[in-house]
Amino acid sequence: MGQIVDIGRRIELVPMDSYFHDIAIALYQQQPAIGPSFLVHTYSRIEGASQRIQFVVDAMRTLGGMELTKSGLLRFPCGTDHQLGCKRVFLEACKSDPMQLVESRSDTIFDKKSNCDMTVLSYGNGRYHVTANSDESGTERRVSAITGGLIKLGDMIAVDEEKSDQVAFSCGCSHDALVGLLLVRAPNVRAAVREQQMTASRGVLSSPSQQE
Ligand SMILES: [Zn+2]
Structure with missing residues (x-):
C-alpha cells in the first residue's frame, strides 16, 4: 500500500476506461506546500497508457481551467481544492473523445x-x-x-x-x-x-x- 500513500489520497476512479483498453484511471489528491493538487494515475503498463493519462490531464486543463504545477500535478489557479468540481472535471475528461478536439464548454x-x-x-x-x-x-x-x-x-x-x-x-x-x-x-x-x-x-x- 506504500505506493498509494505516496501518490496521495484517491478521490475518484474510472474503473474501465472505454477509450483505452478498459484500464483503470484514478484521480488522487495531494497536499503539497503550494496547496491542494491532483494527480491522474493508472497502474496499467499497457503501451500507450501514459499518453492516455496525458490526454486526460490536458483535457482537465481545458475543461476545468486547471493549471499544471512544476511537478506536473493539476491545480486550480485560486489554490482551493474544489474537490467536487475537480472530480466532475476528471470524469468528463475521461469521457471526452480522444479523436476530437477538447474545448471548454459554452456558458x-x-x-x-x-x-x-x-x-x-x-x-x-x-x-x-x-x-x-x-x-x-x-x-x-x-x-x-x-x-x-x-x-x-x-x-x-x-x-x-x-x-x-x-x-x-x-x-x-x-x-x-x-x-x-x-x-x-x-x-x-x-x-x-x-x-x-x-x-x-x-x-x-x-x-x-x-x-x-
Ligand atoms: Zn477557486
Missing part, C-alpha cells in the same frame, strides 16, 4: 424542461448569475433548480437567500470553464450523481502487486 445550454436557453454570466469575484431567455411562467423555478444543481455539483454557495439565480465559488475567484462544465449537468443533478456512484462502485483500482 449556455438548452434546457429541455423549460424549453429555453440558460446562460451563466460571470459577475467577477467568483459570482455567477443564471439567466433564461424566456419569461414564461415556471422559468424562474427552473433557473433556481439549475442554480441548485451548480451548488450541488460544484460545491458552490448561494450568494443570497433572496436571489435564487445567483451562485458563487467560496474562494472568490472566477472559474468560467468549470462553471460551464457544471452547467451541462446542472439540469439533471440526480442523474449526474447516480452516474458518479455507479462508476465508483463498478470496480476498485488495484496496484500491480495486487493484480497478480
